Amino acid sequence: MPKLVELTLSQIIAGLRKGVFSSRELTQAFLARIDRLESQLHAYITLTPALALAQAEHAD
Incomplete structure (x- = not known):
């Protein structure tokens, strides 16, 4: 199976x-990818990983 960050939306x-x-x-997989690449891309103004994880837990 491909890495989670490489899956299509359907997958x-x-x-x-x-x-x-x-x-x-x-x-967590997407946050790890952001952590690895953000210093090169500077794509985000604000990151809220704790909020993202809390919302993910609520969705589960």
Whole structure:
């Protein structure tokens, strides 16, 4: 299976519905990617990882 951050939206939806991974795991994967790349891309003004993780847990 590809890395979570490489999945298509259809694959993400299917994976969440089947319980292959959780919203929290998905969010953690994207936050890790942002952490790795943000110093090069400067794509975000404000990051709120704690809020993102709390919302992901609520979605699960």
